[in-house]
Amino acid sequence: MRQLWSTLDLQKKSIIIACSGLAIWLFSFFILFTQIESINHAALSLEYVEDLFDTILEMRRYEKNFFLYDGQNNKDQILLLFNEAQKGYRHMKGTPEIAKNFHNMDQWHDAFKTYGISIGIADGKSLTNVPDKNDQGKIRQAGRQLVDLSQDLLENIRGKIATATQRAVHLPLISAGLIIGLFFIGWILINRKVINPLVNLERATKKIGHGDFSPIHHSGKIESEVDRLVLAFNRMIEELDARQEQIVHDRKIASLGTLVSGVAHELNNPINNIILTIDVLAGKRKVEEKKQAAMLNDILDQAIRASGIVKNLLDFSRAETSVIQDVDVNAVLNDILKITGNERNLKKITLNREMNTDLSKIRGNHQELQQVFLNLVVNAIHAMKGGGQLTVRTDHDEDGRVVISVEDTGEGIAEDVIPNIFDPFFTTKEVGKGTGLGLSVSYGIVKKLGGRITVNSVVGEGTAFTILLPGQKEMIYE
Ligand code: ADP
Numbered sequence: 001m002r003q004l005w006s007t008l009d010l011q012k013k014s015i016i017i018a019c020s021g022l023a024i025w026l027f028s029f030f031i032l033f034t035q036i037e038s039i040n041h042a043a044l045s046l047e048y049v050e051d052l053f054d055t056i057l058e059m060r061r062y063e064k065n066f067f068l069y070d071g072q073n074n075k076d077q078i079l080l081l082f083n084e085a086q087k088g089y090r091h092m093k094g095t096p097e098i099a100k101n102f103h104n105m106d107q108w109h110d111a112f113k114t115y116g117i118s119i120g121i122a123d124g125k126s127l128t129n130v131p132d133k134n135d136q137g138k139i140r141q142a143g144r145q146l147v148d149l150s151q152d153l154l155e156n157i158r159g160k161i162a163t164a165t166q167r168a169v170h171l172p173l174i175s176a177g178l179i180i181g182l183f184f185i186g187w188i189l190i191n192r193k194v195i196n197p198l199v200n201l202e203r204a205t206k207k208i209g210h211g212d213f214s215p216i217h218h219s220g221k222i223e224s225e226v227d228r229l230v231l232a233f234n235r236m237i238e239e240l241d242a243r244q245e246q247i248v249h250d251r252k253i254a255s256l257g258t259l260v261s262g263v264a265h266e267l268n269n270p271i272n273n274i275i276l277t278i279d280v281l282a283g284k285r286k287v288e289e290k291k292q293a294a295m296l297n298d299i300l301d302q303a304i305r306a307s308g309i310v311k312n313l314l315d316f317s318r319a320e321t322s323v324i325q326d327v328d329v330n331a332v333l334n335d336i337l338k339i340t341g342n343e344r345n346l347k348k349i350t351l352n353r354e355m356n357t358d359l360s361k362i363r364g365n366h367q368e369l370q371q372v373f374l375n376l377v378v379n380a381i382h383a384m385k386g387g388g389q390l391t392v393r394t395d396h397d398e399d400g401r402v403v404i405s406v407e408d409t410g411e412g413i414a415e416d417v418i419p420n421i422f423d424p425f426f427t428t429k430e431v432g433k434g435t436g437l438g439l440s441v442s443y444g445i446v447k448k449l450g451g452r453i454t455v456n457s458v459v460g461e462g463t464a465f466t467i468l469l470p471g472q473k474e475m476i477y478e
Helices: 002-005 008-069 072-094 104-121 134-211 227-284 287-316 329-338 341-346 366-383 438-448
Strands: 325-327 348-357 362-364 390-396 403-406 453-460 462-469
Touching: 008 072, 008 134, 072 104, 104 134, 134 227, 227 438, 325 329, 325 366, 329 341, 329 348, 329 366, 329 403, 341 366, 362 366, 362 462, 366 390, 366 403, 366 438, 366 462, 438 453
Parallel strands: 348 390
Antiparallel strands: 325 362, 390 403, 403 462, 453 462
């Protein structure tokens, strides 16, 4: 039975539980109805039998008087009451609801017959004189039998009323208990098979928001639509996980162009300086020894600077796993501003740096944050085609969280477009210029760090992106 139950799906189980509840309710209603019916019939029978019993007792009282004192009145009363008792008995016999309480009709019949014959009133004849001792004995015995039979019948009917009343009282309690039991089983079933998996789904959805793509635990057995939903959800998580990696990778390639041009420009300066210095050193004019040493130091400085730039490029392009570390946000932003400096100058964009120099470090991944800031800065530069002002601010909010904002005085974003800008592959840029991945990747990274990214924009005036990152102590996700 248990095995059979476990093979059924949730829909069948709930149908069985609901039908069982309904069947119990209908059955108990039916039984209650029959019990009330039988109480009704028994009550009606009781009335008749009580009358019969009283009539027989009365008849026996006159019978006693008659045997002791004779007398016409006694005779008349016996005759009257005997006829009345017989009439009552016949009426009950002819009424099926009452007749079914008589288990011993023959005995009733015999008792009436014996009494009637013995007392000499059988067949409606009038009562004779006081019978002799022998006949008196027979009459008394038949009379006693009628009394006993009426008493038995009364007890039988009272017993029936008591049993039916008990049933009518207990039955609703029992069926209510059974229905509550079924309701409880249904509740456990719904809880286990629907509510718990839905709660797990909700948790998993929240975790996805934090970049955690671990699947929901599931036995793989499909019992309901919810199971199908959980399995589909797990497939979606797998897919998202794969997509996320792909998106990060695509965005890296997309931003590599900007990065490379920035790095090339950055490298150009130290290399030019090195070439110029070496040129002077190797030239015909003799350089003083003291000055030579300073120039050599200069060459070393420039070489170290060039090597640092190359290292940054390597760091960025390496497919690293996201290691959480203490990150100096100002330093990351300065790196990005440096890399993008060339493009900024070309487009005649002035830079305002309003950075809090006491900014606390945050827990995050250096390369990922580089990517976020690069996306915002590059977007800002793209939005200011005819030049403008780029303002980069860092500070703490009143709760000690780190706030970073990147503001431009560019073209701005139309109100109806704003809801889409964080969607993957959404871009308003011409083909080949935008991938539509920058903001969606940035959003994912910031979310993963337990932070928030918001945008404020006015068309024709400019755009401000604000990132809120938790301080080291309140990091909620690593
Ligand atoms: P992409 O830059 O490749 O288009 P993003 O996800 O970085 O992809 O940006 C999506 C869109 O958001 C852009 O195409 C642009 O329409 C809008 N956008 C983002 N930043 C700005 C900004 N600073 N000013 C105006 N529009 C912006």
